[in-house]
Amino acid sequence: MTMVDLTRRTLFKVSAGLAAGVIADSLFARLSLQVAAENAADFSTLRERWVDIVTGRAQVIPTDSRFSTALLALDTRVSAWQGILDATGTSVFTDLVLTGPNPDAQGIRAAQKIRQSYVRILDFALAWATPGSAHFGSATVLSQVSASLDTLSAAGYSAGTAMAAADNWWDWQVGSPRALASILAIVADDVPAAQVADGCAAIDHFIPDPWMLDPLKGLPVKESTGANRVDMCQAVVVRSLLDSDATRLNRARAGLAPVWTLVLSGDGFYADGSMLQHTTVPYTGSYGVELLLAASRLFALLDLGGNGPDYEAFFALVEQSYLPLVYRGRVMDSVRGRAIARPTGRSQDAGFAMSEGMLLLATAAPSPLAAQIRGRVRSWLDEDPTGRIFTTGTIARTGLVVELLSSSVPATAEPDTGTRIFNSMARSVIRRPGHAFAVSASSSRIAWYECSSLENVRGYHTGSGMTYLYDHDVSQYDDEFWPTVDRTRLAGTTVEQLALPDRIGGTSGKGCPPGEWTGGSAVLGDAVGAASVFAQHFAAPHDRNGPGGAFRGSDLRARKAWFEHAGVLVALGADISSTTGGIVETTVENRNLHANGTHSVRVDGVVRIGTLPSSRTENATGPLTVHIDGVGGYYFPVGGSVKMKREERTGAWSDINLTPGIDAAPIARRYLTLWLWHGQNFSGRSYQYAVLPGYSLAETQAFGSAPGFTVIENSDICQAVLFAAQAARLFAFWKPATIDGLTVNAPCTVAMCTEVDGTVRIRVDQHTALSVPLVVEIAGVPTASSSVCEGGTVAQAGSITTITMSVGSSQIDCALSF
Helix, strand or coil, X not given: CCHHHHHHHHHHHHHCCCCCCXXXXXXXXXXXXXXXXXXXXXXXXXXXXHHHHHHCHHHCCCCCHHHHHHHHHHHHHHHHHHCCECCCCCCCECCCCCCCCCCCCCCCCHHHHHHHHHHHHHHHHHHHHCCCXXXXXXXXXXXXXXXXXXXXXXXXXXXXXXXXXXXXXXXXXXHHHHXXXXXXXXXXXCCCHHHHHHHHHHHHHHCCCCCEECCCCCXXXXXXXXXXXXXXXXXXXXXXXXXXXXXXXXHHHHCCHHHCCCCCCXXXXXXXXXXXXXXXXECCCCHHHHHHHHHHHHHHHHCCCCCCHHHHHHHHHHHHHHHHHEECCEECHHHCHHHHHCCCCCHHHHHHHHHHHHHHHHHHCCHHHHHHHHHHHHHHHHCCCCXXXXXXXXXXXXXXXXXXXXXXXXXXXXXXXXXXXXXXXXXXXXXXXXXXXXXXXCCCCCCCCCCCCCECCCCCCCXXXXXXXXXXXXCCCCCCHHHHCCCCCCCCCEEECCCCCCCCCCCCCCCCCCCCCEEEEEECCCCCCCEEEEEEEEECXXXXXXXXXXCEECCCEEEEEEEEECCEEEEEEEEEEECCCCCEEEEEEXXXXXXXXXXXXXXXXXXXXXXXXXXXXXXXXXXXEEEECCCEEEEECCCCEEEEEEEEEEECHHHCECCCCCCCCCEEEEEEEEEEEEEXXXXXXXXXXXXXXXXXXXXXHHXXXXXXXXXXXXXXXXXXXXXXXXXXXXXXXXXXXXXXXXXXXXXXXXXXXXXCCCCEEEEEECCCCCCCCCEEEEECCCCCCEEEEECEEEEEECCEEEEEECCXXXXXXXXXXX
């Protein structure tokens, strides 16, 4: 059975109509996963297995340089921290003082310092338990671990400690217990039994039930979700192995089921593959990766392989939600939230973490499926020729990767075709041979961007229609892009050039624009002939946090849409208006040329903006073509001002991440930027352009002479494009209307194309709640000899084909054969 087969057979059967809180007859409840006799010997075996998983000790080859790198990194950290151990016994480390004001002068609370201390001590325990480490079996290190456990218990991580309302619950309920449970599992046989019992009691105190958050603040509790739920369950599972607590083990194990039970709102996984955390933030690439890692460790620990369709369902979810968002081993930044502002957390690092999770899952999977997973991961490792995964990873990760590379498993390349519209998280991904597009939008349900009080404080335009172009330059977004790019000119965005305050819109995904809807449709998604439309009713970032609740930000509005077929992306903008006084621009490209790039730019074949240094902006008037060597072409079919600039920009990670200690060193990178100038204080303006990835100069000019598309409509009523190939017609209807022989009675997106055998494929998606059925009438379609329609019905009368959406459905897939 292929991974695709698993998706089709099981994903939508698992729980299409269940809410996340439903646990009756849940996945884990149906799995035969009982510890045989639930006695101490069984729990001891599981504990040793957990230590194997987190240390990688069983796979270490000390003479293998790949392990040597990870071992040296661990030893170096431990030795450095040994040098700052606090001799007073009131704190563990001199730079994480646990006495005095809370928070301290830097605003850091004791709960955070306790969590950071546990994370460091976990490294002590890992080094002590791992062959090849300079600290392996060290009595000194073991003594330091034991003393630290006592110190942290006395400092407040113990049963009976109150959790202050200002504390971050995550430190108490996730960060600290996750590390503490593994520390105790590693050293339990070699430290006093009272320390183990005290640690278990502390975890029980702060996580009385892993299904719930904030139980100690005197506030109403709420359900834990997503990665937080899995991490809490992991802490309780590992803690249960220390004293054979079958009740806690089974409660935590059952608590995992809702994590991959499909949801209809809020945090979790959706039927279209979307994954949300913080209610409004697409987070597959950060919280989702953490979830995958934690779940995969528990799958490996509890030996879930071969448990039937429920087990297959998790892999179907991986196929549906994770894999489409990885490009050549990099997890797309459009789903990584505030993690894009972390200098040690690039998209490749997220890809390495996902590789580890997938390989752990493969250890529990049935052999055919395990081989497919390993093959995909091997293809990602091929994209890391420098072996960076070995210089940034843990010993456990190194062991899994070395084992894979030593095997005969061949690489299974990522598919080079495939279109995924993630309507539930306002994202789209399109794969073509040699490149991929990703669009990051926002809506009344999806935040403009995600920041914390410190991280990604200036990421406000990343949900304004940012268009990522992934190609052979796989380091485009990892090579210091985020600290150096002009954040007001991100490709694909329409922005009013106003200075915005940090964190505008609010932290943790609180800022959602008041747009009508965002979403799209794709037809023939996995085929070469796929066609798609994705649209956003855009409202610029703003809030009312000025003096006296005054409006802050921009009142810019626009209707933006992207249409793709056969590797060509057409972008339309309409109904653009602003009255807040700034110059409004739509950025077409902002390409990172890295430290020394000299890519040529040609307008209609003539070299422009040739050399640095240059801060001047050059202008051209459409229609015209632009070509960037090594990137591709751009076509502007109508008149208007096209501006371009070559520049070297300097920035620092501390510009976008205010966390104390973040690198403030200046970084310089070169950029080529193309944008459209719209003016200021206007209404009703529009734009059109096409992106042609990988096109040569000659191909770009030829496309400009004979473009393969026609703009049918670009207004506040509808935006629509016809691609001549396969007669692909794509519509974003903002209002009921008749456009090009197609009539709708409500807002929706429609994708139509004709296959080689003449079959007409139609996809319709509804993006707003309706009080009447959505009806689409198509004129000029011959009477079909047969039709198949999922989610609706088809009726034909003469030359009119009427498609009616079924009650309870939000999409229709139809095939008309002639």
